[in-house]
């Protein structure tokens with residue numbers, strides 16, 4: 001079955017915006033979801049997505065509303081791209097517990113909540129994919145990035161578990177792990193960019209639409 005709709009979290013700018021535009025160009029009806037409605041509305045107005053829903057991935061109520069609005073206006077969700085994320089930096093002995101929790105809530109619990117919302121429909125239809133945008137930070141250690149890296153290591157583990165759970169339903173889960181991408185997030189770091197959001201979007205589109213089903217559980221690292 002050809003996928004016809006997608007949800008892209010964090011679709012208002014950066015990698016998520018590029019993914020939404022690329023999926024739209026492939027003919028999918030895309031919902032973009034993030035907290036800043038002006039950015040989402042701009043993407044829709046410019047033709048990069050079909051629907052904007054404002055909310056927070058770490059809120060169960062917002063995620064439930066996201067899926068309800070998507071299904072009502074665009075139909076069943078064939079592809080979820082869990083891309084929303086935040087970068088929290090600081091040495092372990094300087095990080096406040098709420099900063100740690102914020103990172104885990106958005107980068108790890110958010111993808112869990114969104115997957116939890118779409119998976120029942122995908123299982124019932126025996127069709128669908130979840131692509132989690134992790135990071136090369138999900139396989140290495142980086143000073144002053146424990147909250148971020150731990151969330152991404154967790155997201156890779158979550159992806160593998162999801163793939164194992166969903167295989168027998170004909171539903172796939174994959175991760176895409178970029179290196180340094182030219183976005184607002186990277187500008188908070190000392191690292192220079194090695195690629196553009198469009199470079200990463202091509203790999204996310206491959207994972208979501210073109211990769212064989214047997215790729216489920218894979219982590220596609222993207223170094224630019």
Ligand SMILES: NC(=O)c1ccc[n+]([C@@H]2O[C@H](COP(=O)([O-])OP(=O)(O)OC[C@H]3O[C@@H](n4cnc5c(N)ncnc54)[C@H](OP(=O)(O)O)[C@@H]3O)[C@@H](O)[C@H]2O)c1
Nearest residue numbers: 010012014015034035036056057084085135180181183185
């Ligand atoms: N840039 C890089 O070098 C790089 C490398 C590896 C992985 N990544 C990953 O790629 C993903 C996208 O990052 P980016 O570089 O494109 O960053 P970005 O430009 O800062 O975009 C992040 C997006 O996530 C949304 N978002 C953040 N918190 C959210 C929340 N609680 N609920 C809903 N949406 C939320 C943001 O919108 P609002 O703030 O309006 O909510 C925005 O649309 C992230 O998961 C990041 O960890 C980035």
